Amino acid sequence: MTPGLSGLKVLAPGLHTTVQDLGRIGYQNVGVPVSGALDGFGLRLANALVGNLQGAAALEILVSGPSFEIAAGKVRVALVGAGASLAIRGERPRTVSEGQSTTLLQGEVVQVVVGRQSACCYLAVEGGIAVPRVLGSASTYVRAGLGGLNGRALQRDAVVPLAIGCASERGELRAPVMPPAPVDRPIRIVLGPQHKYFRKEALTTLLDAEFRVSKDTDRMGMRLDGPLLHHSTGWDIVSDAIATGSIQVPGSGQPILLLADHQTTGGYPKIATVISADLPRLGRCRPADRLRFVAVDPEAAEELCRQAEREFASRIAVLEPVPDSSGLNLGLLYGENLISGVTTGFE
Amino acid sequence: MKVRFLSAGDRALVVEFGDRVDRALSERVLRLDAIIRSNPFAGIVETVPTFRSLAVYFDPLLTSRAELQRAIGPLLGRRDHRRGAASLWQVPVCYEGEFAPDLAEVARLTGLTPDEVVALHSGTRFHVYMLGFLPGFPYMGDLPAQLALPRRADPRLRVPAGSISIATSLTAIYPCESPGGWHLIGATPIRMFDPERTEPALFAPGDAVRFHAIDMAAFVSIRQAVENRSYKVESEPVAI
Numbered sequence: 001m002t003p004g005l006s007g008l009k010v011l012a013p014g015l016h017t018t019v020q021d022l023g024r025i026g027y028q029n030v031g032v033p034v035s036g037a038l039d040g041f042g043l044r045l046a047n048a049l050v051g052n053l054q055g056a057a058a059l060e061i062l063v064s065g066p067s068f069e070i071a072a073g074k075v076r077v078a079l080v081g082a083g084a085s086l087a088i089r090g091e092r093p094r095t096v097s098e099g100q101s102t103t104l105l106q107g108e109v110v111q112v113v114v115g116r117q118s119a120c121c122y123l124a125v126e127g128g129i130a131v132p133r134v135l136g137s138a139s140t141y142v143r144a145g146l147g148g149l150n151g152r153a154l155q156r157d158a159v160v161p162l163a164i165g166c167a168s169e170r171g172e173l174r175a176p177v178m179p180p181a182p183v184d185r186p187i188r189i190v191l192g193p194q195h196k197y198f199r200k201e202a203l204t205t206l207l208d209a210e211f212r213v214s215k216d217t218d219r220m221g222m223r224l225d226g227p228l229l230h231h232s233t234g235w236d237i238v239s240d241a242i243a244t245g246s247i248q249v250p251g252s253g254q255p256i257l258l259l260a261d262h263q264t265t266g267g268y269p270k271i272a273t274v275i276s277a278d279l280p281r282l283g284r285c286r287p288a289d290r291l292r293f294v295a296v297d298p299e300a301a302e303e304l305c306r307q308a309e310r311e312f313a314s315r316i317a318v319l320e321p322v323p324d325s326s327g328l329n330l331g332l333l334y335g336e337n338l339i340s341g342v343t344t345g346f347e
Numbered sequence: 348m349k350v351r352f353l354s355a356g357d358r359a360l361v362v363e364f365g366d367r368v369d370r371a372l373s374e375r376v377l378r379l380d381a382i383i384r385s386n387p388f389a390g391i392v393e394t395v396p397t398f399r400s401l402a403v404y405f406d407p408l409l410t411s412r413a414e415l416q417r418a419i420g421p422l423l424g425r426r427d428h429r430r431g432a433a434s435l436w437q438v439p440v441c442y443e444g445e446f447a448p449d450l451a452e453v454a455r456l457t458g459l460t461p462d463e464v465v466a467l468h469s470g471t472r473f474h475v476y477m478l479g480f481l482p483g484f485p486y487m488g489d490l491p492a493q494l495a496l497p498r499r500a501d502p503r504l505r506v507p508a509g510s511i512s513i514a515t516s517l518t519a520i521y522p523c524e525s526p527g528g529w530h531l532i533g534a535t536p537i538r539m540f541d542p543e544r545t546e547p548a549l550f551a552p553g554d555a556v557r558f559h560a561i562d563m564a565a566f567v568s569i570r571q572a573v574e575n576r577s578y579k580v581e582s583e584p585v586a587i
Contacts, residue, residue: 028395028404029380030540030548031478134542144482144523146542193353193361238366239479239486241395241402243355265397265479273356276407301357302407309408 006072006165008125010158011109014066016218019129019148019160020260022055024137028264034244035139035147035260038062038120038219038283041312042080046124048316049078049101049173057131057138058124059160062219063286065112065121066154070104076126076167077104082180082284083115100174100322101126103167117180119286127164141261143220172322175315186294187278189247190301194237194269198249202229206247206271206293211255213289219261222282224291228253229271239267245274245282257282275301277308350423352416355402358392360412362419363400368488368516373476374430376401377553381430382422388415396552397477398486429587435555437581438520438535440469440511441566446534449499453513453530457493464532465560467491468511473518475554483522483540483548487556490516502528509534511558522548533558536570537580555585 020043023036037043037060044054052058059066061081078101079086086096090108098121104110114121131138131149140148149158195203211226224247235251242248246258248268257274259282274282275296285291296304353361362379365372380396383403390410395402405415442450442465454461473487480486490513498514503526506512510521512529521527522539535558539549550556561569572578 026393027482027547028393028402029478029552030482030546031480031484032482032547135547143525144540146482190354190356193355193363238368238398239477240363240397240400241355241359241361241479243359243402243404245356263480264395265477270355273354273359275357277357298354298357298412302411305357305407 005159006075006162007159008068008075008162009071010154010156010160011067011069013154013156013158014061014112015064016062017066017154018060018140018142018219019057019131020060020139021057021137023260024135024139024141024147027135028241031264032135032144032146033141033261033264035141035219036137037122038260039081039118039122039280041280041308042118042120042283043122043124044312045099045175045316046078046080046122048319049080049099049175050076050124050126051168051170051173052124052126052128054316056124056128058122058129059154061112061114061121061123063114063119065114067109067111068160070106070108070110071159072162073106073166075104075162076101076172077110077123078102078173079112079121079123080175081115081121082117084118084121085113085115087111087113099177101172103172118284120283125162126167127162130161130163143261173319174322176318176320178315181281184290184292186292187281188275188296188301188304189272189293190275190298191272191295192270193240193273195271197231197233197235197237197269198271199230199232202231202271205229206255207295209292211291211293213285213287213291215287217285217287219259221256221258221262222285224255224257226255229255231269235268237267237269239265242266242270243273245276245279246270247272247274259283275304277301277304352412352419353400354412357407357412358404360403360405360415360419361400362403362423365399368398368476370474370489372399373474373553377430378425379419379422380552382425383419384431388418391415397479430553433551433553433555433585433587434582435472435557435585436550438537438556438558439561439565439569440533440535440558441561441563442468442511442533443563446510446563446566447532449530450532453494453496453532456496459493464494467494468513468518468532469558469560471557473556475550475552475556476517477552478548478550481522481525481540483550484519485539485548485550485556486517486519488517490518496530498528499530502526506531507534509536509539511535534566536566536573537578538573549580553587
């Protein structure tokens with residue numbers, strides 16, 4: 001690699017690893033999707049753990065994790081994603097769980113291991129990822145080749161450029177462990193904007209039946225397996241805008257739940273929209289996961305959004321130092337080496 | 348049709364003016380968009396005009412649907428406000444050979460000669476209703492009624508960048524290679540979307556567009572100039 005350039009050398013790219021931030025705002029009127037992290041809270045927590053602004057660019061890792069060689073003096077990272085961990089190889093092999101920061105040294109190899117509970121996780125790096133912003137955002141939108149690292153998902157042998165080459169001297173932080181969210185809690189939706197285009201039974205089915213995330217799932221959206229939702233007045237509507245979380249139903253009756261990279265407009269009726277507080281849960285789903293829906297009114301959905309933000313703020317407020325006993329604290333490690341050296345000297 | 352306020356989740360309020368592709372309806376959408384853009388309220392994140400509605404994206408931490416609806420309601424009756432500046436673009440199109448793979452079929456289906464199809468397409472001034480589908484993809488209308496055809500039964504997996512297409516009452520330009528189901532009757536060498544530009548999309552909703560026929564030699568030389576960034580698409584301001 002170029003001397004003087006600090007980065008993470010990609011040994012294996014993982015299934016779909018992209019640079020994301022909180023999205024490209026203000027260009028949907030010319031057809032540019034928002035993109036950004038599927039789980040915005042995950043990205044923000046990862047950044048907070050390494051001392052970045054919460055909306056800084058980080059790596060979004062889907063389903064299977066990449067591995068990197070550290071091509072920088074000292075890099076502080078934090079991984080966030082339920083059940084995920086970093087497996088670090090080098091002179092001092094160790095495993096660091098998600099939800100805390102850790103510092104990696106030049107030449108170490110780190111493998112991101114994605115957990116069962118969440119299909120997506122975020123790896124933030126202190127100082128951030130040094131990619132140019134395109135239309136105000138570092139988020140990668142692969143379909144049009146915008147943002148991120150040359151508009152693409154990470155490729156083998158690429159180098160993820162880092163803004164700083166030497167992590168600051170400070171202790172590591174961790175987030176208090178959250179009680180696991182009940183897995184069977186229904187996803188909350190607001191009906192519409194085109195629920196009137198459907199038969200009454202379709203609405204009952206949407207709220208009563210169980211759906212499964214199909215294999216046709218990516219950052220644009222997820223097709224749902226389950227009962228079909230039948231239209232009453234035709235399925236080819238005059239195009240209008242699509243909000244993230246829209247459940248659009250094409251002629252087949254099979255619903256498609258639209259995620260961060262969705263088209264800005266479309267011509268299929270949208271029976272409902274997932275509330276923003278529950279969008280991160282969708283990002284964490286993987287094929288075969290079961291989903292149920294429950295309707296809330298728009299005012300309640302707004303209040304749930306505010307509540308989710310308050311809960312996140314209170315979580316960020318109580319980040320705590322990683323205790324020395326974890327054996328992952330560099331300060332402690334150096335201390336141990338020193339003591340060991342002195343002891344040897346006495347023999 | 349009465350204006351309706353629809354929720355698209357907790358972050359978007361859709362102001363719906365109708366359910367058709369219609370110039371008068373489009374003017375109402377664009378006028379509301381211009382009013383909101385010239386005087387944005389706290390909490391509005393962005394707006395997206397479409398054929399029939401204006402989507403107003405908002406941040407529920409700063410405002411609410413109820414508050415926006417109260418603020419937008421009184422704007423709907425305003426007739427004094429003109430929508431923002433618009434341009435008339437002159438777009439060069441090669442309607443020949445490999446650039447027009449569906450021209451013969453369109454002629455057959457419409458009972459016209461290929462030259463008549465080209466004359467109708469290049470003889471019409473189009474209105475940019477909206478952009479969507481892909482970054483910089485303009486939906487323009489209305490086609491002369493003789494050219495109205497349904498989408499192709501068999502969509503293509505790869506439509507080349509710059510393709511000029513028609514379907515239903517509309518015409519469009521593919522800004523980049525993409526799958527597509529419209530009929531391809533020509534191609535333009537100009538760049539519809541460039542993230543390096545201050546305004547990344549060439550056209551804005553509400554602009555006007557005319558196409559003029561060029562031959563293959565002109566196509567090649569314009570494309571060269573576009574690549575060298577020395578080509579400027581002809582345009583003039585239009586009164587609204």
